[in-house]
Amino acid sequence: MAQQRVIVVGGGLAGLAACIRIAEAGHTIDLFSLVPVKRSHSVCAQGGINACNEVARQQGYSEYEHFDETIYGGDFLADQHPVLEMANWAPKIIDLLDRMGVPFNRSAEGFRDLRLFGGSLFKRTHFSGATTGQQLIYALDEQVRKLEAEGKVTKYESWEFLAPVLTDEPRCVGIVAQDLRTMQTRAFRGDAVVMATGGAGMVFGKSTNSVICTGAALSRCYQAGVAYANPEMTQVHPTAIPGADKLRLMSESARGEGGRIWVPRKQGDTRPATQIPEAERLYFLEEKYPDYGNIVPRDIATREIFDICVNQGMGINGENQVYLDLTHMDPDYLTSKLGGIMEIYEKFVGDDPRHEPMKIFPGVHYSMGGLWTQYVRGNYAPSEPQPAHVSGTTPACDTEVGRGMLLGAPTNMMTNIEGLYAFGEVNFAFHGANRLGANALLSCIFDGLFSGVSVANYLDNGTPSTAPAESISAGVFEQAVAAEDAKLKAIFETATGGEASDETNPYIIGREMGEEMTAAATVVREEARLEQCRGKIAELRDRCTRLKLADGATWTNQALSYARSLGDMLVIAEAMVSGAVLRQESRGAHYRSDYPDRDDERFYKHTYAMFDHGTGNARIEHIPVQADLVAPRARTYGEVTEDDENETTTPETASAGA
Amino acid sequence: MTASTAATANGTTSSAGNAPAQADRTINFRIKRCDGPGKPSRWETFAVPVGRGANVISCLQQIAARPVTTEGTRTTPVVWDANCLEEVCGACTMVINGKVRQSCSALIDTIAPREGDTVSLEPMTKFPIIRDLWVDRARIFDNLKRVKAWVPIDGTYALGPGPRESADSQTTRYILSTCMTCGCCMEACPQFLIAENEHEWETAFIGAQAISQARLFNMHGTGKQLKGDRLDALMGPGGITDCGNAQNCVQVCPKEIPLTESIGVIGRAATVHAIASWFSGR
Amino acid sequence: MADTDGFLERHHFLLRRLHSLTGIAPISLFLMFHLTTNASIVWGRLAGHDGLTGADAAVGTFQHEVNFIHSMPMLLLIEIFGLWLPIGFHAVLGVAYALGGKNNTTQYAYQANRRYALQRLSGYFGFLFIFYHVATLRWGWTFLVPGGTQWTGEHAASTMAAAIRGSAEGFTAAGMIVAIFYMVGVSLLVFHLANGLWTSAITWGLTTTEQAQKRWGHVCTAIGAGLMLAAWSSVIGFATLDYDAARAVELGLQGAEHAPEPASEVMPGMAAKEIDETETGG
Incomplete structure (x- = not known):
């Protein structure tokens, strides 16, 4: 049999975890990444990684509750079986990372330390300072380096994925990629292709994302016929520090460790924060959510901060910012638990957050939406969806592997195109309409480890076992390369002749896209404004067809790469906005001021977008959420409303865990 | 809580994140450029308007959008390596004012505090050059x-903790x-x-x-x-x-x-x- | 690893550590001993020697020590294997290693970096100086000595003084250069020794924490300061020696310690005569 190869696109946590698992199953991998994999965006994750643990378990927590929290946190938009399996695997994943040498913070006795995180009343977040993502990806990177040294993984770093290569069936048999230094394009054969290309924050211009998080790879798959699910679901993180080039994340762990959000009670109070007495501070999250306080899920915290600043004009000095205050805590404790973000704030703002409250504002952070994927259900099948899980009671199901998903089923996390998988942030599964803090690292690694087995099984038993990519006629690949070369040539040729203007400048078009998307499609959305945004995107796409490249070099032409990505970003921007227009309800991160309530009647459904080559826009249907395990319930997080000051929805046993 | 958040028809206020401070002064960037391995190096100077909070990256982004030197010559956008922009990925390392460091954390207010100050950017010298400020590490x-x-x-496979x-x-x-x-x-x-x-x-x-x-x-x-x-x-x-x-x-x-x-x-x-x-x- | 390539590659670690080791022992130990001995030309004043006082006592003490050394059995063998070969080994490898680095103190003007650069400079210069010192005084390459003085063990102080002053009578212009060369040479060697001691503690892994490195740094500074004092006092001591008085003391000591030999009367006289001739001739 010809040597089978797997192509993994993206070297973040999901891609690296996939490499490790697929190589372990005996297959050879070609790993593609825009940057050296160790510099992938996963390094930016700060707070930690969630998993049920022995301490929490003895306080009444369980894997099942982790699952329940994730579904509730995501406002019931996630298919439930995969989430259950992920929660069940979480403790094993932590153990594995521990074995790989991740320096998880330790308790006095030498056990892994834990912290509180958004959306839970139990300490179930494992962490490594405030640079957990960095530490996790380094551990996986090291394992992949070992595999590389053993010849099982070949890295193509500084290569850009341009398109999947599909047969007529269609089946994915490889990719076209370009070396960003030599600008050479070529096809690579692969019996399976794993997309692990992360989120699309750059569509919003400034976000907490890294510059490579353009969503261009997702867009190219989408344009090739892969379904794009829940494109409208973009998480806006409540606490970021604004900067000239990006918004820098201030981890949720700052609040998990005790950080408090407040503004001066008196509007326009110009006193420095340290001179405002306790009584004159408005801790608006704590007042409104007595149970969860500052650790309500991100979409809620974001809207509350937004409301305080934009609607009530209570922001510090009338500006769009609130205090994130850690000054009541021991500076040494802060350094040991949150050193990484303390340093970022100090370096980029210049104040020491141990002594000065930080000034923060929400920023675009995570794409819950992504490529649509399928899975095979596990053996847990309650006769009817369960009500809310009560902490301390027996979980509705055990943690046996295969309860949520069938391990090794070849179609797990495969897109609608055979042989093309989506892992990690680019996969729409797991987080629904809002992601809980510290669940992203988990979902990325889980995807790689769990569904990596599926990829291996697909190679061993699926179509590639009888018709390997090696046997596909060269013409298919040549055609795919020719198509990409033609696109590149068209952009490249704009570099000659004519004067550049803002109208046709790709960087200006990109900036306008970011500003427009941020303005219309983030915290608060509304039909007319979304439609206006859709118009703007159409205008930008039109300008994009006439763009002028400032660089005609045939070597390391970054302007060309940017211009090409820009066109692809605009394609998914349209899908994001269209999805938001059609979802006439408010759910999780998607808040429509014209439809402020969740509408399970009409929208207990995924947005399922297919690229229409005729119009160049999304063709959207809504497909039901697979929700047989937990019944939907109102998502209040114990909010105290003005009419109901005494409402408590959290069971007593839960507070024991806090 | 949802009821409390009013609509903001005006898009400019419904955004997440802040606009950067307005530019209030201009500084010069002296950039050592090189078209590729084995090609000669040259210096180009750009005048960049900066505001509070600007860093070397935001200035390079401005230059990329308007690659015109102080002599008024139209040139190509500067090539550089960057990713996270918060000093955890290590990509954007270069020699700034003679010393090696990350360009994302190089705040203009610190490295060029006065009007008309000059910032020099060079690629790292210990690694082969790819183009301009991008080297192969x-x-x-x-x-x-x-x-x-x-x-x-x-x-x-699950073998317990480390x-x-x-x-x-x-x-x-x-x-x-x-x-x-x-x-x-x-x-x-x-x-x-x-x-x-x-x-x-x-x-x-x-x-x-x-x-x-x-x-x-x-x-x-x-x-x-x-x-x-x-x-x-x-x-x-x-x-x-x-x-x-x-x-x-x-x-x-x-x-x-x-x-x-x-x-x-x-x-x-x-x-x-x-x-x-x-x-x-x- | 390319560890099987050649002798140098296979024994890379051993050679490097031997290089470090030879620097400490015997070279540093010898230098400490040598400088203390030479400095007796000054501190010997305090001690007194066989009824001599003041400067005479110093000359006496020094002469006594030189005699002690010269009385050692197999002196030449000790010199070759204990000194010249180790110094040669340390120097040749040192130069080879130093050529593998590239100073950058202009860009990175940190104190430790300056010491790094100075360590290499002092190595080059120090080796030249040692070579000159040994060749002229020990091997009798008097053609390199202004005035042509031949240093002798019997007239240790006086001939030394004449050799670094350019004449028995006092400084000549060329002698002044030699004296400055000596001053700079010994200073750099003392620095090389003290800094070498400091770095060797890291190399061998004795000082592993910043704190320990700092502490050991203080010790090395103290050692360096002490040796510097000894080195400078030696050079100054010889440069300012009263030639005639020293000679008298030396002759007196010979009378006291040995049966007077005719040769001992002639030898110094000849040397002095030669000096006179070159003086008049030049």
Whole structure:
């Protein structure tokens, strides 16, 4: 049999975890990444990684509750079986990372330390300072380096994925990629292709994302016929520090460790924060959510901060910012638990957050939406969806592997195109309409480890076992390369002749896209404004067809790469906005001021977008959420409303865990 | 809570994130440019309007959008390497005003505080140039293979937790483990020289980074199984002995990793290893 | 690893450590001893010697010590294997290693980096100086000595004074250069020794923490300061020696310690005569 190869696109946590698992199953991998994999965006994750643990378990927590929290946190938009399996695997994943040498913070006795995180009343977040993502990806990177040294993984770093290569069936048999230094394009054969290309924050211009998080790879798959699910679901993180080039994340762990959000009670109070007495501070999250306080899920915290600043004009000095205050805590404790973000704030703002409250504002952070994927259900099948899980009671199901998903089923996390998988942030599964803090690292690694087995099984038993990519006629690949070369040539040729203007400048078009998307499609959305945004995107796409490249070099032409990505970003921007227009309800991160309530009647459904080559826009249907395990319930997080000051929805046993 | 948030028809106020402060002064960027390997270098100067909070990256972004020099010549956007922009990925390292550092954390208010100040940008000199400010640091990653910078695990099947570890040990390992492979320690090291050809890498000085990573993995309960291999590698040509103790590495490390302590620790381990090997006949 | 290539590669670690070791012992130990001995030309004033006082006592003490050394059995063998070969080895390898680095003190003007650069400079210069010192005084290459003075063990202080002043009578212009050369040479060697001691503690892994390196740095500074004092007082002591008085003391000592030999009367006289001739001739 010809040597089978797997192509993994993206070297973040999901891609690296996939490499490790697929190589372990005996297959050879070609790993593609825009940057050296160790510099992938996963390094930016700060707070930690969630998993049920022995301490929490003895306080009444369980894997099942982790699952329940994730579904509730995501406002019931996630298919439930995969989430259950992920929660069940979480403790094993932590153990594995521990074995790989991740320096998880330790308790006095030498056990892994834990912290509180958004959306839970139990300490179930494992962490490594405030640079957990960095530490996790380094551990996986090291394992992949070992595999590389053993010849099982070949890295193509500084290569850009341009398109999947599909047969007529269609089946994915490889990719076209370009070396960003030599600008050479070529096809690579692969019996399976794993997309692990992360989120699309750059569509919003400034976000907490890294510059490579353009969503261009997702867009190219989408344009090739892969379904794009829940494109409208973009998480806006409540606490970021604004900067000239990006918004820098201030981890949720700052609040998990005790950080408090407040503004001066008196509007326009110009006193420095340290001179405002306790009584004159408005801790608006704590007042409104007595149970969860500052650790309500991100979409809620974001809207509350937004409301305080934009609607009530209570922001510090009338500006769009609130205090994130850690000054009541021991500076040494802060350094040991949150050193990484303390340093970022100090370096980029210049104040020491141990002594000065930080000034923060929400920023675009995570794409819950992504490529649509399928899975095979596990053996847990309650006769009817369960009500809310009560902490301390027996979980509705055990943690046996295969309860949520069938391990090794070849179609797990495969897109609608055979042989093309989506892992990690680019996969729409797991987080629904809002992601809980510290669940992203988990979902990325889980995807790689769990569904990596599926990829291996697909190679061993699926179509590639009888018709390997090696046997596909060269013409298919040549055609795919020719198509990409033609696109590149068209952009490249704009570099000659004519004067550049803002109208046709790709960087200006990109900036306008970011500003427009941020303005219309983030915290608060509304039909007319979304439609206006859709118009703007159409205008930008039109300008994009006439763009002028400032660089005609045939070597390391970054302007060309940017211009090409820009066109692809605009394609998914349209899908994001269209999805938001059609979802006439408010759910999780998607808040429509014209439809402020969740509408399970009409929208207990995924947005399922297919690229229409005729119009160049999304063709959207809504497909039901697979929700047989937990019944939907109102998502209040114990909010105290003005009419109901005494409402408590959290069971007593839960507070024991806090 | 949803009812309390009113609609904001005016899009400009419904946004997340703040607009940057308005530009209030202009500074000059002197950038050393090079079209590719083997091509000659040239300097180009750009005037860039900056506001509060601007950094070298935001200025390079402005130059990319309007690549016109102070002489009014239209040129190409400057090529540079960047990713996270918050000093954890290590990508955007370059020589700024003569010293190596990350360009994302180089705030204009600090490095060029007055109107008309000049900031010079050059590519790192110890790594082969790709174009303009982008250099090829593959050698650093190769060095990690030289010292087997990984924990040899049995595989990914569930085999329980890793070794227990004291909080002190974790604290030491964590600091070492924040190394983002940026190359500052090598750029500033007088003993670390450029090696254009891959075959030279094996015997050229490995630099403080890999030495410190060897220490990190030697400290781990399972990682120490490869301690002998790591020390053997570091005791050969280009290893620990090639350190000249100029200690620039620790001065320029953006993560304040105690690199010179790692060098001492590995020096000690090498001494012990050499004596032990001699007596045990290996 | 390319460890099987050649002798140098296979024994890389050993050679490096021997280089470090020879620097400490015997070279540093010898230099400490040598400088203390020479400094007796000054501190000997305090001690007194066989009824002599003041400067005469110093000359006496010094002469006594030189006699002691010269009375050692197999002196030449000790010199060759204990000094010249180790120094040659340390120097040749040192130069080879130093050529593998590239100073960058302009960009990175950190104190440790300056010491790194100075360590190499002092190595080059120090080796030249030692060569000159040994060749002229020990091997009798008097053609390199202004005035052509032949240093002799019997007239240790006086001939030394004449050799670094250019004549028995006092400073000549060329002699002044030699004296300055001596001053700079010994200073750099003392620095090289003290800084070498400091870096070797890291190399061997004795000082692994920043704190320990700092502490050992204080010790090395103290050692350096003490030796510097000895070195400077030696050079100044010889440069300002009263030639005639010293000669008288030396002759007196010979009378006291040995049976007067005719040759001993002639030898110094000849040397002095030669000086006179060159003086008048030049």
